[in-house]
Amino acid sequence: MWDAIFEMGLNMKKVLNVIDQTVTFTFGDDLAPVVLAMKDVSPANATYAMLHGFGARIGDNAAIAKSPENNFTVTEAMRRVEIASLVEFYANTDNPDWEQRKSTGPRKPALNPTWVKMAELSGRTYETIAAEMAERDIAELMAMTSMVAPRG
Secondary structure, eight states: OOEEEEEOSSSOEEEEETTTTEEEEEOSTTOOOEEEEGGGSOHHHHHHHHHHHHHHHHHHTTOOOOOGGGTTOOOHHHHHHHHHHHHHHHSOTTOOOSOHHHHHOSOOOOOOHHHHHHHHHHTOOHHHHHHHHHHHHHHHHHHHHHTSOOOO
């Protein structure tokens, strides 16, 4: 639970031990491990490393894949939502978890950027806009299918 193991190459591994506050690098070919203990790190470097780690971790959350679900569009508003979500997750002194999805469930579906803007401009919620757009799409689909001659 408190250890994380990362494979870095064919044989090299990195083990984070939160209890001992160490990072251990192990290698193949019977080479001795290299250990970095936080007690041996200056407060300035520890602070910088912590901020660097959070910056990288949180920034990575804004790497949203363009997909059919988001109409192959990624906006700054969408990135901001992802960043804010992870900042809120970590900015909780009662939260011991590193993985957001483990403790909060599956990732939220991507937001339609057009609907986000429509909600902002109209003063309505995103959910209201989404429901209205779904109703409109269903009505259009029903109208289109009623114009198609039955197959037989």
